[in-house]
Amino acid sequence: MKLPVVAVVGRPNVGKSTFFNRVLGERIAIVEDRPGVTRDRNYARTEWNAREFYLVDTGGMVENSDEPMDRLIRDQVLTAIAEADVLVLMVDGRAGPHPLDYAVSEHLRRAAKPNVLLVNKMDNLGAPTATGHHDFWDLGLGEPHPVSSLSGKGSGDVLDLIVEHLPDIEGEEEEALRVAVIGRPNVGKSSYVNRLLGEERLVVSDVAGTTRDAIDTPMRYQGQKLVFVDTAGLRRQAKIDEGVEFYSSLRTERAIERADVCLLLLDATEPIAVQDLKIAEKAWDTGKGLIIICNKWDLVEKETMTAPRYEKEIRERAPYLQWVPILFTSTLTGQRVHRALELIVEVQEQRQRRVSTHEVNEVMRALTMRTKPPASHGRPVKFLYGTQVAVAPPTFILWVNDPEGVPESYERYLMKGFREAWGFQGSPLVIRLRRRDEERE
Numbered sequence: 001m002k003l004p005v006v007a008v009v010g011r012p013n014v015g016k017s018t019f020f021n022r023v024l025g026e027r028i029a030i031v032e033d034r035p036g037v038t039r040d041r042n043y044a045r046t047e048w049n050a051r052e053f054y055l056v057d058t059g060g061m062v063e064n065s066d067e068p069m070d071r072l073i074r075d076q077v078l079t080a081i082a083e084a085d086v087l088v089l090m091v092d093g094r095a096g097p098h099p100l101d102y103a104v105s106e107h108l109r110r111a112a113k114p115n116v117l118l119v120n121k122m123d124n125l126g127a128p129t130a131t132g133h134h135d136f137w138d139l140g141l142g143e144p145h146p147v148s149s150l151s152g153k154g155s156g157d158v159l160d161l162i163v164e165h166l167p168d169i170e171g172e173e174e175e176a177l178r179v180a181v182i183g184r185p186n187v188g189k190s191s192y193v194n195r196l197l198g199e200e201r202l203v204v205s206d207v208a209g210t211t212r213d214a215i216d217t218p219m220r221y222q223g224q225k226l227v228f229v230d231t232a233g234l235r236r237q238a239k240i241d242e243g244v245e246f247y248s249s250l251r252t253e254r255a256i257e258r259a260d261v262c263l264l265l266l267d268a269t270e271p272i273a274v275q276d277l278k279i280a281e282k283a284w285d286t287g288k289g290l291i292i293i294c295n296k297w298d299l300v301e302k303e304t305m306t307a308p309r310y311e312k313e314i315r316e317r318a319p320y321l322q323w324v325p326i327l328f329t330s331t332l333t334g335q336r337v338h339r340a341l342e343l344i345v346e347v348q349e350q351r352q353r354r355v356s357t358h359e360v361n362e363v364m365r366a367l368t369m370r371t372k373p374p375a376s377h378g379r380p381v382k383f384l385y386g387t388q389v390a391v392a393p394p395t396f397i398l399w400v401n402d403p404e405g406v407p408e409s410y411e412r413y414l415m416k417g418f419r420e421a422w423g424f425q426g427s428p429l430v431i432r433l434r435r436r437d438e439e440r441e
Contacts, residue, residue, distance in 0.1 A: 004166045005054045007084035009077055011100035012060025014092045015120040019149040020057035048159045051166055056080050063103040086114045086165045093119040093132050105139040114165035115141055122146035176225040177348055180259035182279055187265045188295045191331045193228050221341045229255045261289035261344050268294040272314050284320055287393040289347035289426050291325050298330035325426050347426035355422055357387045367417040376405020384436055395430040403433035
């Protein structure tokens with residue numbers, strides 16, 4: 001990443017995610033009044049005083065714990081410390097110095113990087129009695145700075161301090177291709193992203209639902225910057241509880257909306273489920289590129305034509321799936337995992353493809369001459385003119401003398417003809433019919 005990175009670290013439940021959301025001005029990180037809600041490194045791009053940087057929210061760090069999840073989170077926090085240019089240690093001003101604060105402070109001292117010590121939950125900031133933050137001088141990280149993440153008091157001052165520590169970065173950051181990794185819980189999304197990145201960037205556990213936030217993780221492929229968003233698994237609405245899991249599902253939907261291409265991971269050891277189809281449809285209807293990844297293929301007993309049969313079963317479940325690339329992979333062995341990177345770039349190129357107006361009209365005329373549209377109320381339906389008006393997804397407007405008289409089956413016929421002519425593999429395609437006297441969009 002060309003932009004500098006600021007990591008917010010600390011023990012559980014000191015308000016790191018609340019501060020993260022306060023800086024960004026929106027609820028990106030899940031906040032709940034109990035420890036352990038944030039598990040992964042959560043990246044977001046932000047700006048203060050005309051300086052752009054990545055802010056990283058981390059899970060609460062617990063030293064010397066026997067809990068497997070605590071150890072995984074600790075590894076994530078140490079990775080965030082190693083990656084960051086500036087470190088922000090957050091502590092709880094109400095509780096006072098805690099043994100875990102000293103343990104985290106030691107890691108920051110070893111890192112030997114610029115740091116800012118924030119004493120959170122100082123809601124009475126400015127009052128003569130608001131001196132509790134001075135107790136944290138003992139951590140040995142310099143001056144403690146009081147702040148209230150909940151109310152925002154002191155946030156501007158501490159952001160000024162953080163920006164002062166940012167290194168100078170030359171050049172502008174290029175636009176990134178955003179890829180949302182979606183699917184039901186426990187199909188291996190985080191493991192898949194880690195395999196693509198070649199490092200353990202995301203927490204992976206056999207416990208379903210380990211990923212709760214939508215995690216932005218950048219990488220570079222063939223000179224192109226890709227940002228992978230590992231999302232919490234989407235379950236049926238009836239199974240989504242209030243609180244953390246509810247907000248996780250909302251963030252997954254937002255991740256789809258912000259993405260260019262979606263990778264839908266399926267568990268190849270199971271038949272495709274209705275929920276898988278609903279997730280795919282959500283991405284497709286939102287106009288995103290779509291690639292289906294049949295993961296855990298190494299666990300499937302192989303016979304002759306096993307893959308073609310499974311692929312046929314998927315494509316028969318919905319008409320649009322015949323235009324979606326399907327890849328059989330194994331995160332465990334690495335089989336064909338990196339082929340997804342090629343497909344992502346190819347699908348995005350298809351989403352961005354633009355066809356000349358002359359070619360649109362040639363293909364449209366050939367299709368309408370080969371199969372004439374049915375008459376409407378005894379009057380012939382005539383297609384007069386067509387043009388492409390948008391990309392991502394490719395969108396065409398066709399002017400007709402009677403748009404209401406064109407049946408859906410004929411629209412599907414035209415769409416299939418357009419795809420046979422120009423491809424658009426993995427990308428939705430939009431055709432809008434307009435009456436002859438309507439202006440172009």
